[in-house]
Amino acid sequence: MRTGKRRAASQPLLAPRHWGTIAEAGAALAAASLLTRLLPFKRYIGLGALRRAGGPRPADRDMARIVDALADRLPFRAVCLQRGLALQWMLRRRGVDAILHYGIQLTEAGEELAAHVWVSVGDEVILGAPQHEHYTEVARYPTRHD
Secondary structure (H helix, E strand, O other), X not given: OHHHHHHHHHOOOOOXXXXXXXHHHHHHHHHHHHHHHXXXXXXXXXXXXXXXXXXXXXXXXXXXXXXXXXXXXXXXXXXXXXXXXXXXXXXXXOOOOEEEEEEEEEOOOOOOEEEEEEEEEOOEEEEOOOHHHHOEEEEEEOOOOO
């Protein structure tokens, strides 16, 4: 796992044209980190669940890469929950119907649960893949996908 983080942290964020998105991602990650510590789950999880329309676009995948790359460089911990919330907020703000998925699995010892969050747009997982394949979805936000 260290190798992946070291590899991701050594990759350049993106071109200067993405600096606005990088700044937005930093603010969204900081807000997600703060809100997940201060608010109850039901309060913060609903903040990004307003209904929107739209399918995945190349810019959405760029935004996911920016959130992931920036989260690896922050002075605070931003795990999949904060990354997923930040990306969902950013995409929904742009009118994209991003779905935040919450999944669990038993650890190898079978004694503890592990959790993972991923974000999808349409049928494509744009953040949290391919790890999401090892988790059973137990919730999605918004809860109903019409």
